[in-house]
Amino acid sequence: MDEKSPPSPDLPPPTPLDQLPQTSEPATRALNLAGYSSLRDLAGAPRAELLQLHGVGPKALRIIDEELGRHGLGLG
Numbered sequence: 128m129d130e131k132s133p134p135s136p137d138l139p140p141p142t143p144l145d146q147l148p149q150t151s152e153p154a155t156r157a158l159n160l161a162g163y164s165s166l167r168d169l170a171g172a173p174r175a176e177l178l179q180l181h182g183v184g185p186k187a188l189r190i191i192d193e194e195l196g197r198h199g200l201g202l203g
């Protein structure tokens with residue numbers, strides 16, 4: 128029987144793959160305008176490409192990468 132360990136009480140549940148993680152409004156708008164409407168869409172996306180989007184900075188990338196990592200995924 129494969130049991131998953133319970134989530135850490137210190138961490139909120141991971142962002143579902145069909146949603147964008149909670150970042151700033153400008154970052155969310157920029158991601159949506161660039162065609163990224165979910166966390167799944169961001170898996171493998173090049174960091175350099177995302178940083179070119181007006182409104183997406185290092186903090187937004189860190190949040191996105193952390194949330195992807197919680198699903199075993201990452202940025203390119």
